[in-house]
Amino acid sequence: MTVSPSASTRRRVSFARGGVDASLSRRSPTARSLSLARAIRVSCGREDAVGRRHESLIPLSHGHHHGLVLSLRLRRALADAAPDADVLRQLARTVVAFFESDLAPHFAAEEEGLFPIMEANLGPLDLIAELRGEHERFRAWIEELRRSTTASPSVETLRAFGALLHDHIRKEERVLFPIFEERVPPEEARRAGVAIRERVKARGG
Structure with missing residues (x-):
């Protein structure tokens, strides 16, 4: 006998595939966009940051905006104590795809464009070392999730990733970026922008 998934399970699987939860889906598209965008800006602590x-x-x-969307989706989709296995597999695929399309070029732009120029002008920064370490942690989690997309992804890994x-994004928006804006000389800041855009574009961002 085939057992149909419950309505709640179907909703969670749909959400893991990129949908929105029921409370947002009842709103108009404009209201949903504004609600999500404001929630993301508030989560960074700076509503007018961009x-x-x-x-x-x-x-x-802009990349941080998309990252916070994923973080919010993970938190909502994993709200249950024991999420459905189909939800976990779909979330793992979503996270891996997002890493490849968005986070990998974003990290490259920071590691090859932003961080070196900041350190060349300001000297070694513990904050940048910490952020680099977090990038490596994300990469390790992605390797784990790649291996588990057809098996049983770890809910702990997905929650930790989100x-x-x-x-990580909050730290960059609220701490790193203000340091850049206040202390990096204007010409060097412009040079960083060129390097960032080149790396994002070269990797399809």
């Missing part, structure tokens, strides 16, 4: 950013950092802040992604 509007006030140095132009060199805007591509990275939580660190939120905190």
